[in-house]
Amino acid sequence: MVHDAVFVIAKMKELDLKVSIQTYNSLLYNLRHTDIMWDLYDDIKVSETPRNVYTNSIVIDGLCQQSRLQDAILFLQETAGKEFGPSVVSLNAIMSRYCKLGFAEVAKGLFCLMLKYGLHPDAFSYNILIHGLCIAGSMEEALEFTNDMGRHGVEPDAITYSILAKGFHLLSQISGAWKVIQKLLIKGSDPDIVTYTVLICGYCRIGNVEEGLKLREVMLSQGFKLNVIAYSVLLSSMCKSGRIDEALGLLYEMEAVGLKPDLVTYSILIRGLCKQD
Template identity: 25%
Template sequence: MLYILGRSRKFDQLWDVLFEAKRKDPSLITPRTMQVVLGRVAKLCSLRQTVESFWKFKRLVPDFFDTSACFNALLRTLCQEKTMTDARNVYHSLKHQFQPDLHTFNILLSGWRSSEEAEAFFQEMTKEKGLKPDVVTYNSLIDVYCKDRAMDNAYKLIDQMREEDVTPDVITYTTIIGGLGLIGQPDKAREVLKEMKEYGCYPDVPAYNAAIRNYCIATRLGDADKLVDEMVKKGLSPNATTYNLFFRVLSLSNDLGRSWELYVRMLGNGCLPNTQSCMFLIKMFKRHEKVDMALRLWEDMVGKGFGSYSLVSDVLLDLLCDLAKVDEAEKCLLEMVEKGHRPSNVSFKRIKLLMELANKHEEVSNLKQKMAVFSTEIQ
């Protein structure tokens, strides 16, 4: 209820519900309640209003208001809905009123763009506050180094982790793999997969995807494909992200044949495309005016329930209208509406016009009736 009220910008009613809940049963208001409310406020209102809502919660339920439950929740919300800069500014303005813990620093350490700033924050955590970093802390700093292409620093930090008996995990190595890709060393990143096993940490799908991404960026699809085969042999199933790495390269090279082969292979392996996969494909089909392929993709979407109907239909219906495929466009539009998805106004008007020009007046009337469920204003 609070989420819906917040999404509808009915904040006065939202607070009315909270006050009523407190009066009837204060235990109904939990830290999770605060996260839901602050998330909506932060998404739709200013930073100042978000912080004001935080203090309003403190007055409402002071009993559970502590660092771990609430201050960290505020910072996490700001990181998700505002900017890391906003979150850090709020942290520095409020840190003396609360007792920051390791979780506080882990929330804020991610997302730094500058290695120097991240190191200074790390020093504040370890030297001034006396907190012992955990694997999440180290992974966040390693991520900053990798994005900054400071791979030597990243490797030194891994050595420091081991010296302090903090075991690098699969996220640590996956981050290193991604960093090596940024500096154009996909083969060295490939070796990291083997190195992981020596330390008793086995690669998962995201780790393989990071290594595959490096080869795809280097347009070495053969090497990337070998890694996919290796994944499968080890009992790991490629996911939509894996295939999208290939689709991106094939889309840039406008390779329709290999894209279609990959799509068929993807379905054959039991992996359903996501919206990104569908958009790579439907845009290529439109460029090549491949109506049969576009309709096959749509048929699979409707039958298997994957992808975004609204995004894909805009491109699909545009293609069908351009080629005056009135019957096919009408059929696709009706399937979409019957699934409960509203087409864009542009697509609807184009198809409606083509149907009228084809003297399909009865079908237009039927379409208008079906569209009425969306309260769409029909012209």
């Protein structure tokens, strides 16, 4: 269908019919995973069709998805100072890609570039960078950027706190993760199921199944339902500590709330029962 659209545009040009930038943008978006995207962009320039901010953002997103990050930055620099120059969306795309590749320091530089261009980072910008720093183990910097959000008129959201909680969990710093949750509660926001699950996994990981079970009670009291991951982690910790009967009780609870134990869950219980015998 995309090739059909390219054919139609070619026919329109033969008939001297003007192709709108909206049509070009739609096609660019669908071709952004391919090299044809760049040819189409050149075609837009030759036709002197007025571009808009979405045009450039799509091109940068496409270059990022093709892992052509240097080309994306060069394109960004070329458009700087022009009518539709770098945008928060386009810089977010490049930052996200660098963070996924483990280059949080480069993402920090792009964040500073965003401010240099007079752009205002949004919550997504901060969350991308905070996530990259957490994955890199730079929790102190991640917290600094979280505090920086308020100074720039951006409020940390549940996603921000969930990212931080996961970061502390990866470093086995469960007390840090719990402090993040407490901040979220003080602000009047409720942690989501992902954040609670991260904490339960963290407590069980360091052998503190009791705290994990307490969190389970908190979740249930707030109307949350544990997922299979949380139940499996709790089951594993209880089996390791020889509390097989309680583990079986959790299995029955899972089934009662409509969750189907998976292969991992049953494997955990089988190992626990075998060790007991």
